[in-house]
Amino acid sequence: MTTSSHSLRNLDSKKNLFRQSLQNLAQKKFSKFPSYPSNSWVSRLPFSIDNENIWFVSQLVCPVVLRNRMRGEELRLCRCSSHSIPHVTDLEFDILISNQLSSPEQITVVCVYDFSSAEGGALKEIEELYARKNRTRNMPCLQGRLDSFRLLKYNISTSDEFTDHAGSLLVFRHNVAPGMFLMYIQGKLLFANYVLNGYSTSAKDLQKQIVKTRNDYHLGYHLPNDFRVRYGQVMAPIPTVFPSSKFPSL
Structure with missing residues:
Protein backbone atom coordinates (compact mmCIF):
# COMPACT_ATOMS: atom_id res chain seq x y z
CA MET A 1 0.00 0.00 0.00
CA THR A 2 1.37 3.40 -0.96
CA THR A 3 1.73 6.26 1.51
CA SER A 4 -0.88 8.24 -0.42
CA SER A 5 -3.47 5.44 -0.37
CA HIS A 6 -2.78 4.82 3.34
CA SER A 7 -3.33 8.53 4.09
CA LEU A 8 -6.57 8.54 2.10
CA ARG A 9 -7.85 5.53 4.04
CA ASN A 10 -6.97 7.23 7.32
CA LEU A 11 -8.85 10.31 6.12
CA ASP A 12 -11.88 8.17 5.27
CA SER A 13 -11.83 6.68 8.77
CA LYS A 14 -11.65 10.11 10.40
CA LYS A 15 -14.44 11.42 8.20
CA ASN A 16 -16.66 8.43 9.03
CA LEU A 17 -16.31 9.20 12.74
CA PHE A 18 -17.02 12.90 12.18
CA ARG A 19 -19.96 12.08 9.90
CA GLN A 20 -21.52 9.88 12.59
CA SER A 21 -21.09 12.71 15.09
CA LEU A 22 -22.87 15.15 12.76
CA GLN A 23 -25.61 12.63 12.02
CA ASN A 24 -26.26 12.26 15.73
CA LEU A 25 -26.40 16.04 16.11
CA ALA A 26 -28.76 16.31 13.15
CA GLN A 27 -31.10 13.65 14.53
CA LYS A 28 -31.13 15.38 17.91
CA LYS A 29 -31.55 18.92 16.63
CA PHE A 30 -33.79 18.38 13.60
CA SER A 31 -35.96 15.34 14.28
CA LYS A 32 -38.89 17.77 14.16
CA PHE A 33 -37.42 20.12 11.58
CA PRO A 34 -40.22 21.13 9.17
CA SER A 35 -40.24 19.94 5.59
CA TYR A 36 -41.30 22.69 3.21
CA PRO A 37 -42.36 22.40 -0.44
CA SER A 38 -39.69 23.45 -2.94
CA ASN A 39 -41.54 26.64 -3.87
CA SER A 40 -41.86 27.77 -0.23
CA TRP A 41 -40.49 31.07 1.01
CA VAL A 42 -37.86 29.07 2.94
CA SER A 43 -36.06 28.21 -0.31
CA ARG A 44 -35.56 31.92 -1.00
CA LEU A 45 -35.19 33.56 2.42
CA PRO A 46 -33.18 32.82 5.59
CA PHE A 47 -34.58 30.09 7.88
CA SER A 48 -36.87 31.36 10.63
CA ILE A 49 -35.00 29.45 13.34
CA ASP A 50 -32.63 30.47 16.11
CA ASN A 51 -28.95 31.09 15.43
CA GLU A 52 -27.81 27.87 17.13
CA ASN A 53 -29.93 25.75 14.80
CA ILE A 54 -28.79 27.70 11.74
CA TRP A 55 -25.22 26.92 12.76
CA PHE A 56 -25.94 23.19 12.93
CA VAL A 57 -27.64 23.27 9.53
CA SER A 58 -24.63 25.14 8.15
CA GLN A 59 -22.28 22.38 9.32
CA LEU A 60 -24.14 19.85 7.18
CA VAL A 61 -24.82 21.81 4.00
CA CYS A 62 -22.12 24.50 3.67
CA PRO A 63 -18.62 23.35 2.59
CA VAL A 64 -16.91 26.36 4.18
CA VAL A 65 -18.58 25.98 7.59
CA LEU A 66 -18.12 22.20 7.55
CA ARG A 67 -14.47 22.51 6.56
CA ASN A 68 -13.79 25.00 9.33
CA ARG A 69 -15.65 22.82 11.84
CA MET A 70 -13.50 19.81 10.87
CA ARG A 71 -10.36 21.92 11.26
CA GLY A 72 -11.41 23.09 14.71
CA GLU A 73 -12.04 26.66 13.60
CA GLU A 74 -15.06 28.84 14.18
CA LEU A 75 -17.22 30.00 11.28
CA ARG A 76 -20.77 29.74 12.44
CA LEU A 77 -22.86 30.69 9.39
CA CYS A 78 -22.83 30.16 5.65
CA ARG A 79 -21.46 33.26 3.98
CA CYS A 80 -20.89 31.79 0.52
CA SER A 81 -21.18 34.03 -2.51
CA SER A 82 -24.49 34.21 -4.34
CA HIS A 83 -22.68 34.54 -7.68
CA SER A 84 -19.68 32.17 -7.37
CA ILE A 85 -20.07 28.40 -6.92
CA PRO A 86 -18.68 27.22 -3.55
CA HIS A 87 -15.50 25.13 -3.50
CA VAL A 88 -15.43 21.69 -1.92
CA THR A 89 -12.16 20.04 -0.83
CA ASP A 90 -11.13 16.48 -0.03
CA LEU A 91 -11.50 17.10 3.70
CA GLU A 92 -15.27 17.57 3.73
CA PHE A 93 -16.18 16.03 0.36
CA ASP A 94 -17.80 12.73 1.42
CA ILE A 95 -19.75 14.25 4.29
CA LEU A 96 -21.06 17.10 2.16
CA ILE A 97 -22.33 14.97 -0.74
CA SER A 98 -24.30 12.82 1.70
CA ASN A 99 -26.81 15.70 1.94
CA GLN A 100 -27.90 15.01 5.51
CA LEU A 101 -30.39 17.90 5.62
CA SER A 102 -31.05 18.55 1.96
CA SER A 103 -34.00 17.38 -0.09
CA PRO A 104 -33.76 13.55 -0.35
CA GLU A 105 -33.53 13.72 -4.13
CA GLN A 106 -31.33 16.79 -4.48
CA ILE A 107 -28.57 16.20 -7.04
CA THR A 108 -25.14 17.48 -6.10
CA VAL A 109 -23.25 18.50 -9.24
CA VAL A 110 -19.47 18.67 -8.82
CA CYS A 111 -17.64 20.66 -11.53
CA VAL A 112 -14.01 19.52 -11.74
CA TYR A 113 -11.28 21.91 -12.89
CA ASP A 114 -7.68 22.92 -12.18
CA PHE A 115 -5.50 26.00 -12.51
CA SER A 116 -4.51 25.16 -16.09
CA SER A 117 -8.12 24.99 -17.26
CA ALA A 118 -8.97 28.21 -15.39
CA GLU A 119 -12.63 29.03 -14.81
CA GLY A 120 -13.75 29.90 -18.29
CA GLY A 121 -15.75 28.18 -21.00
CA ALA A 122 -18.47 25.84 -19.77
CA LEU A 123 -17.72 26.51 -16.10
CA LYS A 124 -18.28 30.23 -16.63
CA GLU A 125 -21.71 29.52 -18.11
CA ILE A 126 -22.57 27.25 -15.18
CA GLU A 127 -21.39 29.97 -12.76
CA GLU A 128 -23.99 32.20 -14.40
CA LEU A 129 -26.64 29.52 -13.82
CA TYR A 130 -25.63 29.38 -10.15
CA ALA A 131 -25.85 33.18 -9.91
CA ARG A 132 -29.37 33.17 -11.37
CA LYS A 133 -30.49 30.51 -8.88
CA ASN A 134 -29.09 32.37 -5.89
CA ARG A 135 -29.43 36.05 -6.78
CA THR A 136 -31.79 36.81 -3.87
CA ARG A 137 -30.01 34.67 -1.27
CA ASN A 138 -27.55 35.71 1.41
CA MET A 139 -26.95 32.15 2.69
CA PRO A 140 -27.17 30.13 -0.54
CA CYS A 141 -26.09 26.77 0.92
CA LEU A 142 -28.81 26.88 3.57
CA LEU A 151 -23.55 23.16 -7.70
CA LEU A 152 -20.05 22.75 -6.24
CA LYS A 153 -16.57 23.36 -7.68
CA TYR A 154 -13.66 20.97 -7.13
CA ASN A 155 -10.15 22.18 -7.93
CA ILE A 156 -7.83 19.21 -8.48
CA SER A 157 -4.80 21.46 -7.95
CA THR A 158 -5.75 22.42 -4.37
CA SER A 159 -8.26 19.79 -3.19
CA ASP A 160 -5.77 18.18 -0.78
CA GLU A 161 -4.87 21.48 0.91
CA PHE A 162 -6.38 20.64 4.31
CA THR A 163 -5.50 16.94 4.42
CA ASP A 164 -2.46 14.85 5.26
CA HIS A 165 -2.29 13.21 1.83
CA ALA A 166 -0.81 14.49 -1.42
CA GLY A 167 -2.95 14.53 -4.53
CA SER A 168 -6.66 14.70 -5.31
CA LEU A 169 -9.08 12.32 -3.61
CA LEU A 170 -11.28 12.18 -6.72
CA VAL A 171 -8.32 11.47 -9.01
CA PHE A 172 -7.34 8.62 -6.71
CA ARG A 173 -10.91 7.33 -6.45
CA HIS A 174 -12.40 7.94 -9.90
CA ASN A 175 -9.52 9.01 -12.16
CA VAL A 176 -11.24 12.34 -12.81
CA ALA A 177 -9.75 15.15 -14.89
CA PRO A 178 -10.49 18.86 -15.40
CA GLY A 179 -13.68 19.47 -17.34
CA MET A 180 -15.57 16.55 -15.85
CA PHE A 181 -18.90 16.66 -14.05
CA LEU A 182 -19.92 14.29 -11.27
CA MET A 183 -23.48 13.94 -10.00
CA TYR A 184 -24.53 12.45 -6.68
CA ILE A 185 -27.76 11.78 -4.80
CA GLN A 186 -27.38 10.99 -1.09
CA GLY A 187 -23.72 10.08 -1.63
CA LYS A 188 -24.37 7.74 -4.56
CA LEU A 189 -22.45 8.51 -7.77
CA LEU A 190 -24.83 8.52 -10.74
CA PHE A 191 -22.88 10.36 -13.43
CA ALA A 192 -19.21 11.01 -14.21
CA ASN A 193 -18.26 12.34 -17.62
CA TYR A 194 -17.03 15.24 -19.72
CA VAL A 195 -20.25 15.65 -21.67
CA LEU A 196 -23.74 16.49 -20.48
CA ASN A 197 -26.84 15.02 -22.05
CA GLY A 198 -24.51 13.33 -24.54
CA TYR A 199 -23.86 16.53 -26.44
CA SER A 200 -22.01 19.40 -24.78
CA THR A 201 -21.13 21.08 -21.48
CA SER A 202 -23.59 23.97 -21.68
CA ALA A 203 -25.80 25.01 -18.78
CA LYS A 204 -28.84 23.95 -20.82
CA ASP A 205 -27.45 20.45 -21.30
CA LEU A 206 -26.49 20.34 -17.63
CA GLN A 207 -30.14 20.76 -16.69
CA LYS A 208 -31.18 18.09 -19.19
CA GLN A 209 -28.57 15.74 -17.76
CA ILE A 210 -29.87 16.41 -14.24
CA VAL A 211 -33.34 15.27 -15.34
CA LYS A 212 -31.89 12.11 -16.90
CA THR A 213 -29.74 11.41 -13.85
CA ARG A 214 -32.75 11.70 -11.55
CA ASN A 215 -34.69 9.29 -13.77
CA ASP A 216 -31.78 6.81 -13.54
CA TYR A 217 -31.90 7.17 -9.76
CA HIS A 218 -35.63 6.41 -9.70
CA LEU A 219 -34.91 3.24 -11.69
CA GLY A 220 -32.51 2.17 -8.94
CA TYR A 221 -29.26 2.65 -10.82
CA HIS A 222 -25.97 4.25 -9.91
CA LEU A 223 -22.27 3.82 -10.56
CA PRO A 224 -20.11 1.75 -8.20
CA ASN A 225 -18.16 3.54 -5.49
CA ASP A 226 -14.87 2.54 -7.14
CA PHE A 227 -15.88 3.62 -10.66
CA ARG A 228 -12.91 4.92 -12.65
CA VAL A 229 -13.11 6.99 -15.83
CA ARG A 230 -11.69 5.34 -18.94
CA TYR A 231 -10.32 8.07 -21.15
CA GLY A 232 -10.86 6.16 -24.38
CA GLN A 233 -14.57 6.80 -23.87
CA VAL A 234 -14.54 10.39 -22.66
CA MET A 235 -16.66 11.82 -25.43
CA ALA A 236 -19.48 9.29 -25.13
CA PRO A 237 -22.07 8.89 -22.41
CA ILE A 238 -21.06 6.35 -19.78
CA PRO A 239 -22.56 3.14 -21.19
CA THR A 240 -23.22 1.10 -18.07
CA VAL A 241 -25.01 1.70 -14.79
CA PHE A 242 -25.51 -0.79 -12.01
CA PRO A 243 -28.42 -1.69 -9.73
CA SER A 244 -28.08 0.25 -6.50
CA SER A 245 -28.65 -2.91 -4.44
CA LYS A 246 -25.31 -4.31 -5.61
CA PHE A 247 -23.16 -1.60 -4.13
CA PRO A 248 -23.06 0.03 -0.70
CA SER A 249 -23.50 3.78 -0.44
CA LEU A 250 -20.64 6.00 0.73
Missing part, protein backbone atom coordinates in the same frame (compact mmCIF):
# COMPACT_ATOMS: atom_id res chain seq x y z
CA GLN A 143 -31.49 28.46 1.41
CA GLY A 144 -30.82 26.07 -1.46
CA ARG A 145 -31.23 22.86 0.53
CA LEU A 146 -34.66 22.23 -1.04
CA ASP A 147 -33.51 22.93 -4.61
CA SER A 148 -33.64 20.09 -7.12
CA PHE A 149 -29.86 20.39 -7.55
CA ARG A 150 -26.87 22.22 -6.12
